[in-house]
Amino acid sequence: MAPRSAPTARRLRIGIELRRLRERAGMTAAEAARELGTTQAQMSNIEANRFGISAERVQTLAHIYCCTDQPLVDALAAMAADRTRGWWEEYREAMPSPLLDLAEMEHHATALRVAQVINIPGLLQTPEHARALFREAVTTLRPHEIEHRVSHRVKRQAVLFRDRPVPYTAIVHEAALRMQFGGRDVARAQLSHLAEISHAPHVTLRVIPFDGTSFPTAGQGLDYAYGPVTALDTAQLDTTHGSEFIDAAGQLETYRLVLDRMEQVALAPGASRDLIHRISKDT
Incomplete structure (x- = not known):
């Protein structure tokens, strides 16, 4: 999958919050990658939202991190699932x-x-x-x-x-x-x-x-x-x-x-x- 050239601030926020959940769990990126069955490089891409992430994987990571804040997890999953392009994207090249x-x-x-x-x-x-x-x-x-x-x-x-x-x-x-x-x-x-x-x-x-x-x-x-x-x-x-x-x-x-x-x-x-x-x- 080709990396995103310019993920929006809202999509970047998903990765930021997942990194915070990992850090609160006291796990390194390498440890989280092993638990998820992927590489440390891929984990870095997830946290930077270079490739995007599915709602299911958000839920999986939250489980790995033993996160009990289900409203937050559900909100992050909903953000990940939302792939619609807003009207503002038509201004991407102009502003x-x-x-x-x-x-x-x-x-x-x-x-x-x-x-x-x-x-x-x-x-x-x-x-x-x-x-x-x-x-x-x-x-x-x-x-x-x-x-x-x-x-x-x-x-x-x-x-x-x-x-x-x-x-x-x-x-x-x-x-x-x-x-x-x-x-x-x-x-x-x-x-x-x-x-x-x-x-x-x-x-x-x-x-x-x-x-x-x-x-x-x-x-x-x-x-x-x-x-x-x-x-x-x-x-x-x-x-x-x-x-x-x-x-x-x-x-x-x-x-x-x-x-x-x-x-x-x-x-x-x-x-x-x-x-x-x-x-x-x-x-």
Whole structure:
């Protein structure tokens, strides 16, 4: 079987979790390979997800490792069995892989929580606002590249409008609401869209005002995707050098705490909507 040229972050996660199960069992890769009846090289390929792995083999390895966390094992097996290609794959040759991994992460999430200080969360952006952001990006994008990214961003938003939309909580600082990317008309339309979508039963939008008493974050954008089990949660950070995906249990716990604290200092949804309306009138 030919190796995968670029397995997605979600498929790589299967191998990462299997390696963690092996290490918790106190087994080396060579020992695990012998128990599975394969070679150490093949075990390395399994843990790197170079060739993929079947749901049955996931269950077998979990048995070898004496893993008693059956919900985690079942979730990993389901991930291994899912070979469908998502809509984001059509952008594989046109856009950086981390953006495709983000779309895949959102698509499979059981719930999403995001926090933004300067930018409106991507799933809540209007096409005009997104287009203005890409035009002003640090990396110069050509017109057709901008349109690819706008199209991709709009398609990502389908998770909020499908038959079973993902529960979505966005914590946005007032600073992001007052930025006028694309000019006043674009900014007003963006604020109007935020106010409208905040009425959706599965969307919770909360604003941290300028006069807040604390600010429990370093200011970088954060997307937190809940998995079928807590161990399969994923956090994605916006950094100057690009997206960074986090899956270590201790770090995930820290980011959940950060989001909890940000919600505590943010306005309630109704008060947040009122503030959005006031800013819109001032824009």
